[in-house]
Amino acid sequence: MQIDSISVDQIGQKAFGLSCIPGEWIPSFCVISHSAAIKISGNPEILQFLKQLNWFKNLQPTDHVMIRSSAINETIGERGQLISEQTTVSELQKTLKKCLSETKANGSTIHWILQPKIIQLSMGHLSNERRISKHKRDWLLEFEMIREASKIRNPVPICIRQWREGEFKTPEPLECASSIAIDSILRNPAQWATERMFRIHYEWVWDGKFAWIVQADFCTKVTGIAPNSFLPKSIIKNDSIGLKHFRLINESDFKHYRKLENSKLYSELGYSQPIFYVLDDSKIIGDLLSGKANSSVLSEIETLLKQQALVIRTDVIKTEGVLRHMLPRSDGLGTLDAVIKWFSNELPEKLKLVEYWSDNLIFICHHYIPSLASAWSWAEPKKRVVRIEALWGIPEGMYWYSHDAYEVDTTDIDLSKAALSSSKFRHFERLRFKEWYVAPNSSGIWSHQRTSEPYDWNSTIKDKSWLSEMAITTRRIAEQLGYAVNVMWFLGVHKDASHHNILPWFHHKSEFDTSSLRVAPRFKDPNSKSIEILKLSDWETLQQSSWQEQRTIKRISVSPREPNLIRNDLFVEQLAEFAKQQGAVVELMGGVLSHVFYMLQKKGCIVEIVDPFGTSDESLVFKKLVRDKVPDSIEQKGELVTHIKVGGDQLVKALKAKLLEESIEVMDAQSTSDTLEELADVLEVIHAISKHLNISMKSIEENRKQKRSKRGGFDEGIVLVKTTAPASLSSGLHIDTQAESLFPDGVIVESGATSLEQDIKLHQDDPETQGIKQRLLEIEFPTAPDGQIKRITEFKIMANLEKGAVEIPFKGEWIISRKKAELKVRLLITPTPIQIKLPFE
Structure with a gap:
């Protein structure tokens, strides 16, 4: 079959991806079509045709091969969800039959890749997917843990720049004799894809001699929605004069209803608040719950809806025994029918989870506030640094999704002094790939939306004055209340909804334990099971699974894709209880200021955060020599630095200690790029020592050449195992020459054949x-x-x-x-x- 004529339908996505990259980089393989696989499962003689393949015909019955699924719809999003099986040549038909049986329920056309088994001394991923990098030229190389005891290697960024790389040459096999050089050799596939403007996720293995690309998933551009597309062009002003049942709030309401207390405080801080309406007539409330509201009430609702969608929040007259955080609130309700259904259908179901609410309910209504983004801010009294976590769309307290994190150093613990010097505030940010956010769908229901480019990588808050304002306001609230607070904000508020660009909306006492913050590991234990919950059905399937299967689950990642999970307090509580019982970790993409993080942590669940920027302010004591510009660089990032200057013998002693430190870092380097960096550090220290001891680099080089001429270099990899001095009385005595030796005498051992154990x-x-x-x-x-x-x-x-x-x-x-x-x-x-x-x- 000619390359040009191959299609995904003929061989599947996985095989098609491998067929599109240079053949020098991939192991030999063939594709068994879906129909051929069915025939082979019933007629093993068909396998004789495989002996026509050069790589297959010399295999012995006990030699291992790999069978890998290649479904026609197995895109990068479904990577790893189907089957890969290792088998022997003699067991090939049996294993293929098993694969067909296990994938029968999939309903998709699945072809099968057959290839020789490759020794996996190291393996991992190389990707420039949009979630990894904003630009196609920036890649990330990751190493997988092959076994639990294997040494963890940190990810290696690979930056392709044409002015540095030059034009890509003819593809050659990825020959690589050292694991340290894997990043260097894999620059070739990265450069090849970058020049062609591809985004690819490669999977690779290293067998000790060559690196091999075993999977190449080409990424297609995903269509998303710009957050500003949800903002209306204008908002109709409506004074709502003449309302009888939905009355305007008064001073007494601020004292009685906790959900209005916050608004009162924000008004005192200078923020104009939206108009709130209270419905507290128990008969009308009862009629709405039963779906029998009179025409007068319905008319008022229609009047309110003329301006903007309504958001209805529930509160109680008597708070004793009521879990207020469980009280329901609506999404944006844009039609009369939506309001009636919420009162008569959704609300009664949600109230089943709340105790002591009967004859105790009131409703606080306000118009939906269109805004570009949302945020949570956190501050403690007498602490100058404020944390802010922001995301596109609605300020949804649960926010499960990846966000941008900011820290604002207000420069003084004295709030009054800090407020006068906002121009001197220091701002720090960690921008993340924000694939999802919450916004109203076409029916007004708050649901997940995929972020379009370039918003997925753009900063949620570009105006630093917004950050400064949020920081000082959050500090004022914390100082006034006397405890740490989380404050919810609208960002980029529609000009017709408020004259404020940003608007505080809600706050509560912050009780999360900063001492127990855990970072989600990049490398997962290969022996533990991880699951991902996207839909309610995923959670229900997990709950219905057997006790034995649940016991194997050690990590649960949650990223809701359905409205009924996005703001579901009951689900969070059940999740926390399940995780505690199984000893599992819950992994969150969202921030430490989210309500879901607080709920899980409060329930005693182990929670880990992906990339928790700015969660530690501990002092680090170094007492070691650093480069001259390092203190200034650290101070520019907002940290306080204490340093001294040394000279004379003290400096030479410090430089020698630095040389040892940098040499050890060369030893620890796990890639060619790391090795290059560390060798440059070693050379810089050598230059410094020679300068302070008045030794010229020229004399060092001359001395090096003399030693090389007399003793040689280190080119041939000769390891001196031991020496034995001849003794006059040794003849006739048995000497165990192998007792302390790694190698037989006189034997030259090739690289990679064994390792040198350290002498302890x-x-x-x-x-x-x-x-x-x-x-x-x-x-x-x-x-x-x-x-x-x-x-x-x-x-x-x-x-x-x-x-x-x-x-x-x-x-x-x-x-x-x-x-x-x-x-x-x-x-x-x-x-x-x-x-x-x-x-x-």
């Missing part, structure tokens, strides 16, 4: 000082251990008791680890059980 020596002694016996335990280990070292020492201590001396055995476990240039040595001593001697006659 244990020693113990019984010194005596002034008649007191002591026990000395000693361990010798390399200056820069590679990974964690564990060794066991067994020893005995003599104890003098009334009936005589007793030897008590102990076991000591040495645990040595290193973090950059800092060594940590831990000795755990445990008494060993002994058999008591009983005086039997």
Whole structure:
């Protein structure tokens, strides 16, 4: 089949993706079509045709191959949801039959990729998807944990710039003899895609000699909706004169109804509030709940709807026993029919979850406030830094979705002084990919909307004066109330709805525990099960699953795609209880100021936040030499810096310590780009030492050349294992030459054939000082251990008791680890059980 004639329908998405990239980068493979797979499952003789393939014909029956699904509709969004199976050549028909059976219910046409099994010494992803980077030229390389004990490697950014890379040359195999060079060799697939303006998610494996692309998912542009498209061109002004049943609020209402208390405070702070209407006639409320409202009430509702959609909030006259956060509120209701249905259908169902509400309800109504975005801000009394989390669309308290995070340093803990110097405030931001937000759909229901470009990466708050205003107002509220607060805001308010660009709307006491904040790990445990909840049906399926299956779930990621999950307090409470029972972690894309984070944390659930910008203000003590411009750079980011200057012998000593630190970082470098950075640091320190000791770089280079001429370089990878001095009396004596050797004498071991274990020596002694016996335990280990070292020492201590001396055995476990240039040595001593001697006659 010619490449030009291949289509997705013929071979499936996965195989089509591999067919579109240079063949030098992909393992050999063939595609078994959906119809052929069915025939093979019933007639194994058809497999004989595979022997026509060069890569297949030499395989033995016990050799391993991979069968991978390639459905025609298996897009990047469904990646990993179908089947990949490892099998042997002899078991190929049986495994293929099993794959067909397990995917029968899928209902899709699934073709099958067959390829040889590749040794996976390392594997991961390389992507420039829109969610990863704003620009197609910026990539992220990630490494997967192949097994639980494998060493975690940090992601590596790969930035493709044509002026630096030059034009892409003819594709060549991705030859790579070292895992450290994986990022360097994978620049080639990244550059190839960048030059063609593709967004691709590659999956790769490394077998010790070559890197292979095993999957290439091409990303298509996703259509979204611009947040400003939900703003009306204008809003009709309506004074609502003559309303009888929906009365305007009065001073007494501010005291009685908690949901109006906030509005009162904002008015005092200078924010003009929208018009609120109160419905507190119990008979009319009863009629609305039963769907029997009279014409006068319906007429008033129609009058209110002429201006803008209505939002109706529930409050209670008597608060005792009522969980106020469970009280319902409507979405934006734009028609009379929508208001009637909310009162008579939706509200009674939601009230079933609320106790003590009967004959106790009132309703506070206001017009929907069109705005571009929303935010939560957080401040503590006498604290100068304010946190702000913002997202497009409606200020929905639950906000589950990714957001932008900002921090504003108001520069002074004295609020009055800070308020006078807003021009000096420091602003910091973390912009994220914001794929989803909440806004009204065509029916007025608040539902998830996909963000269009460029808003998905644009800053939600571009005007720094808004940030400063939010920060100082939030601090004022916290100071006035005397406790930490979360404040909800409308941002970019429609000019006809308010003369304020930003408007505080709601606040509550903040009780989240900052000390227990956890960051969601980038690398998940390969032995634990993770699930994602997008729809209510996902949650129901999980609840209905068996107890044994639920026990395996250790991580739950929630990103609602349905209105009935977006603001569902009952779901959050059930989720928290489930996670607690199973010991599972709930992973949130949203922020620490969200109501859902507060609810989950309050219930005792383990919650982890993806990318929790600005959640730590702890002091870091370094006491080490840094580059000359580092203190200024840190101060520009808002941190306070304490530093001193040293000279003479003290400086030389500090430079030598710095050289050791930077050399260890070269040892720890896990990619070529990291190695390049660390080698540059080493060279900079060498330059500094030579300068302060008056040693020219020219003389260092001459000395290097002399040593190379006399002793050689390090080009051939020769490892000196040991030396043995000949002794005159050694003939005839048996010497165990392998006892402490890694290699047989005289053998040259090729790179990759084995690893050099580090030489760890244990020693113990019984010194005596002034008649007191002591026990000395000693361990010798390399200056820069590679990974964690564990060794066991067994020893005995003599104890003098009334009936005589007793030897008590102990076991000591040495645990040595290193973090950059800092060594940590831990000795755990445990008494060993002994058999008591009983005086039997």
